[in-house]
Structure formats: C-alpha cells, structure tokens
Amino acid sequence: MNTGDLSTLLVWAAATSFTIALIAYTVDMARIAEQAQKRTRAAVPAMAGASSGPVSAAAGSADEAAPDRSHRAEGIARSTHLLGVALLFGGIVLRGIAAGRWPTANMYEFTLVGVFMATLVLAIVQRRRAIPFISVVVLGLAVLFLATALLKFYVQAEAVQPALQSYWLVLHVGVAISATGIFTVAFAAAVLQVLRDGRENDHSHLVAPWSRGDGMRRALSGWAVTGPRFAWLEQVPDARRLEAMSFRLNAVGFVLWTFTLIAGAIWAEHAWGRYWGWDPKEIGTFVAWVVYAAYLHARTTRGWSGRRAAYFVFVGYACVLANFTVINLFVTGKHSYSGL
C-alpha cells in the first residue's frame, strides 16, 4: 500500500469516526430533549394532551449546566470527534507527502482540509461546554462532505500544473478553506440562535393556521420550535449569547475571507495577468463577501439585528457553499482546478 492509499484509508476512518460522534451527539441531544420534555409535562400537566399548543418557554433556565445529559454519549461523542480530527489530519499530511506538495490543489483536497478546519474549530468552540446541537449540524455537514469527497471528488495524488506552482496555493487556498470551516461553525450557531429565539419569543410559523396548504402545516406542526419536541432548546445558551458566538466566528471568518479575496487578486495578477476579471469564482467570492459585509451592517442597523442578522448568515453561508460546489462543478472559468 502506498502513501496515497494510506491517506485515503485514514480519511475513511475519520469519516467513520465523525459518524459515530454524530450519532453520539444526536443521542445526547435526544436525551436532553426527553428530559426537558418530561419536565415541561410535569410542570404543565394540562398541556400534555394538547397537540400543538405553545409550551411556554421558560427563558433563562439555560445557564445551569444541563443536569440530565447522557454523560456516556457525550464522552463517546467528544472522543470520537477528536479522534476523527486527528485521523483526518493524518490523512491530509500523508496526502501532501504522496503528492509532494501542499495538499490544497483540487476539490478533494479542499474538502478534506475544509472539513478538518470546521471540525477543529468546533472542538475549540466546544471545549468547555459542548452544545450538542451545534456539533450535530457541523458533524452532519462534515460527514456529508467527506463522503462526497471520497466518492465523487477523489483524484489521484499528483504534482500540480504550472499555474498552481506558487506559495499562494498555501496562503490563498489555505486561508479560504479555513474561512469556510469557521463559517460552517458560525452557521450552525446561527441556526441554533434562530431556533432558540423562536422558542424564547414563543414564535412559530407552524402554530397559526396558514391561508394555503394548511394540511402541510398540520403535518409539520409537531416540529414547531415552541412545541415539546424542541423543549431541549431551553437547555442551550440564550439567543443573545448564541448570536454573540456566531458573530465572533463570522468576524474571524470574514477577515480571513477578505484576505482570501485580496490574496486571490494578487495571485491572479501573477498567474493570469490581471488582478480582477469577474471570473465565476471571483464573482462567487465577491458575492459572499458582500453578503457578509451586509451581515455586519445588519447587526448594527436598528431593526435588523438579532434574528434578522442571522438570516444574512444563512445567505452568506449558502453563497460560500455554492461558490465551492456549483461554481467548481457546473461553471467553467479560470478556476478549473477541481481536478474533475
């Protein structure tokens, strides 16, 4: 078995490890939900039978560490998560050795490093007190991306074409991927923020009848954030703190993204003879950058902070992902380096 194959094996092992962590975090989350549900039932016995009545969200209860989490599940989740990060790191290093260069030159490698960054940032953010929901979102995406990388993006490890032979491959691409990883965790925090905000404010679109397609609403009504299924939301930090967490990560991500943009322009000046040419990838990067700039402005604009600012994070993250997937796979441009 050569180094390249060993690298692939390690990546598979990492994917498996993350899957176990994902399951363990889901179990952990389910336990919290169950306990929280029991408590609300006990507290409001009359509500137990109501199908979709809002359960009053006792805001503020979030700060005590959840007493009834599954410690075993959390332990397994943490250790397999870290194991996955380590395995993935090994896979990336071996990949670099097999190719004899920095391993960020095609889509397969981008994905590996991006997942590595996201899971590493996740581990750092969660080091003191894990919020299982954020892990479920990030690890879910991580497993999805690793599987796609292994099954769809995989290419043999080899040296790169002349246009990529530059130290900017490390700076520009490395930083772009790190930014993507950080945006991923920030995105998960923003999702949680919106859910938590809905529950805190007793606000769900699934509660009041819709003017059209009410059947669908009724089918989904079990999933109202105000309903018992989301009782675990009361165990997570309040929306304000989640927004602060999301912002801090997004701010770091945005600065790195700005660097990516500038570094990309400098590199384009060397390699393609112009610093900016509205190549599809450049457009994608620019659009995502502007959306995140809008997010920063939204946070400080009256009436747009909090929940609404989180929507910008969703759009921004969607742009980052589309820039990586849609533009690499379906649009031809100068950035045809996916290796596919």
Next chain:
Amino acid sequence: MARYRPEGLEDTFADNPADTPTAPAADDAARDGGSRDAADDTAGGSSSPAEPRVVVPAIGFFGWLRWTWRQLTSMRVALLLLMLLAVAAVPGAMFPQRAQDEAKVATYLLDHPTSGPWLDRLGFFDVYASVWFSAIYILLFVSLVGCILPRTKVHFSALRGRPPRTPRRFTRFPAQGAGSSADEPETLVRAAEKVLRRPWLPLWPRYRTDVRDEGGGAWSVSAERGYLRETGNLLFHLALVGLLISVATGQLLHYRAQAIVIQGEGFANAKVAYDTFEQGTAFDPSSLDPFTLKLDDFESAFDPTTLNPRDFTAHVTLTEPGGDPTKKTIKVNHPLDAGGAKVYLTGNGYAPDVEIKDAAGNVAADGPTPFIPQNNVYTSRGVIKAPDVTGGQDQIGIVGYLLPTAQQVDDTTWQSIYPQPGNPMLVLTVWHGDLGLDTGVPQNVYELDESKMTQSVDEDGKPVTLYVKMGETVDLPDGLGTLTFKALPRYVALDLRHDPALLYVLVFALLAFVGLATSLFAPRRRIWVRAAPGREAGDGRTVVTAAGLARGDDVGLQPELDRILAALPLEPPAEPAADTSTTSTPTSTQETP
C-alpha cells in the same frame, strides 16, 4: 457635542452615557431622539423637520434634497444597496460575458433568439459595465462617503476630547463590580487610574483616563480605550474609496496587448506589432517603451502518466532601448518586467515550418505557422495559406492537424499520444482556388475562407489526406505542387499589461484589510470607577463601585473590570449596595448591549 451617526445605526456606545443614564438599554424613544439630533447635525441646520418622513410635502425642494441625502446615507439604505450589489453581481456568473468571451455570447444569442436580444438590451452580457450595476455601486460609494466623512470628523474631535463623564448610576451597565476599603476615595481613584493607564506597549497607555472630584468627598475616574476600533473602521471604509479610485485610474491608463511569438523570432513594443491591443481612454500609445523581445527557446515538461503539464519556461532575450540584450525567462506565475509593463506567458504550442512550392516549382509559402492545441496531447489545428503562386495558378490552402507524437491506430487513423515532439506528423487536406486575401477585409489566420475554394478529392470523392512526417516532402494532389515539413519550432502566446495604478490598488486593499481587522478585533471599552464615603457616616470606609461598557459584544469586559478592581486594596462589599449588583462571574453578568 452632538455626535454624528448615520441614521438607523444602532449603537449604544455612541450615546454619551453621562447624558442618558439608561444608555445600554435606551428605549426606542430615546434612541429616536438621538438619531434625529444626529441627522440634524449632518444637515448642518437647526430648523430641519422633526419627523422627515411625515412632513415631506411641506419641506420644499431643499428639504426634500436633504431628506434624500439623509436616506441615502442611512444604515438601512447602505444595507439595502449592499444586498442589491450582491444580487446584481450574480448574473455575471450565469450568462456569458462580452468582456471574457465574446464568442460564447454570440453562441448564446444564436441559441436563444427570443430571450437573447432582450437580455442583451438589459445588459446581461456585460453585467459589470451595465447601467444598473454601476448605479448600485456608485450610490453605495456616495452613501459611504456621505456616511464616513462626518464620522471621521466626530472621531477626530473625540480623540481630542476627554473620556465621557462618569454616569450617576451604574445599574444598567453590562459589567459591574463593587468593594469597600479603608483608604481615602481620592487615593483609590488615583490607584485605579494607574492600573487603567498601565501601558500595553511602552508609552502607549491602555486607557485614556479622566479623574474628577465629584464633590461630597466622592471621586471618580472615567476611562476609555479602543479609539483604534473606530479608526480602523474609518480607515477601512476610506480605503475602499481609495481602492475604487485606483481601479478606475488603472482602467483609464492601462494597456493590454497580446502577441504570438515563434521560436527564433521577436517583436518590438509598438501597437502594430500586436495581434490585439486594447487601451484605456487616457493612454497614449506613442508613449510605449520601444523594447524588443525575442523568443530563444521554449521548454515544457509533462507528467509521464497523466500527461498534465508540470512546467513551461520561455527563454527570451530582452533589449531595452539603449541597453544591452539580456537573457530572461518567463514562466507562469513569474511574469517578466519590461518597459513598465509585465509580460505574461499565457499559452504555447507548435508552429510547423512548412515550405510549399507551386506546380512551377516556385516557393508559394515558407515559414512557421502557429497551430492551436486542441487537447492535452497537443493535437493542434492550423491553416497554412499559400497565396504567392505564379502565373495565374490556383492559390493553395492547407487545413489540418499536427500530431506531436504520432501513433497509428488503424489504416487511416493516427493520433498523438504525447505532448512532446517524439514523432511529429502533419495530417492535412488540401484546398485550391481563391484564398480571398485581396478583398481588404481582415481575415482570421486560423480559419480558411472556403467560399471560393475547392477541396482536392480522390476518385471516390473523399477528401485527399496527406500524412507528412518531419523532413519529408510530398506531392500535393491535383498537381498543385509539393509540400515539405521542414521543422517544428515552438511558439508562445504572450500578454503584455501595463497598469500604473497597480501599486495603489494593492496599498488600498491592504489598508482596507488592516482597517477591517482592527475594527473587528480591537475592543472598545469604557470603564468607570467611583469611590465615595460609605453611607453609615463615621465608619471611615470608602465604597467603591465600577461599571464597564463595550462596543458590540465583548467577553473580555467583565474580566477586565474584575482585574482592575482586584488591583485595588478592596474587600468585597458586605452586602450589595443598593444601586450595584455584586461582582459576579463573568458569564452571568456579561451581556451584549
């Protein structure tokens, strides 16, 4: 001092807490009042209407202008314009763009005869030069300037002023602390000031402080740090303006040229020497620096198994006016600087050197012709035109392929298996007639105008195909003459670009980056410490209270406050004072204002 703020900006920090005791949680009415003041301030008048939206009809032309300006420079409109900019940039990735690929646009128009022309009229094939795209970014930048200049002024005066006075009550601040001591209030406050001013760089105090005697034996210090945050923010926005101006200047003053240079040949830097030449409106072509550049050799390397390229190097001789010829190399990622321009290696290929003699034995064409590579093994297509036939014979046009390393697949099929010239072969078909070169209409050298030509065919009516290896001479069909494949030099495609604004673009981009990082990561904080004689007169104890406020969310605020209090000779308060909460753990008091 009235502070300027763009309308719609939510910023607890901009309110002077001394003026509004409930600053961190100022209710909407108070905020509205604040921003109206700010708005009045921008307009520079004191008589502007209190509620612009409502009184629009009555305010007349100038009032209306003022209202428009205020809207334009508001945060809400900035937000809207940013989102619009993001949306407007997207079609450029969905539709082919003239600036990048004219041919693709033409194809699109052919494929979509109904929608195409409409999209064209609306500018969808030239998005970044379209009226709507330009309108959005110009409005955005007008808004930005209108927003940033007044803020810069306010920031400068804040830099010169004193930190804001200590508010009377600390109740509503996100970070608080308290303690008591046997020391004198003034001693305690001076000690606190010393801690606050402890430098983090030599000679650069952490906080700017202001100690006041509040009367009744009470002393307080107010401190502020993080002016750098606002400085960074302003620097960032101003640098964006600089960036836009530099890019536009570059557009005016640049030129860009493309040349195909065959091994052993060269060119002089003059407009006529180029295949394409494009310039900004303010560039004067006679100012071109007349250096000459000659291609001596070209090297390439490929991966033997995947055939992907590994290296391209052009060895050239550069002669600057009045200078000696110097040997240089040009590689991808390593352009050559020549005469104020950069020379980029953008392509390469083979230019088969072919001699064609007509039926009378006269040379009708001689020399290398660039062929265009079609795939990764450099199967290249080209056209050789032989116009100089003698005595009224038909002109000859040759169309065909070069296979650098030819390998026979079956009787009539050959293919190239390697990009390097291992076994070069030309596979050609022959046309004769009128090449159409005399019409005066410029012709594409890579295409044959077949309208007045006939193709040579064999007795079955199939086109005659010639297979010519290097060094061979073959007879042309129909007795047209002979063809000799003499040699196989390489050629390179070079791009020249001159943009005098490049350095400024880079500098402004980097300034923007530095400004951004500072504005996002430098914490901006205010801290107040007050020491007053205790309530129970005569016990001789001093009660110390402290509060902190930060711009945005700031996890470090409470720890910093705790650190400052810990440096004072304090005991924790016996029971919480009426108007302060206890010094509690950072996590539970910390709030996002």
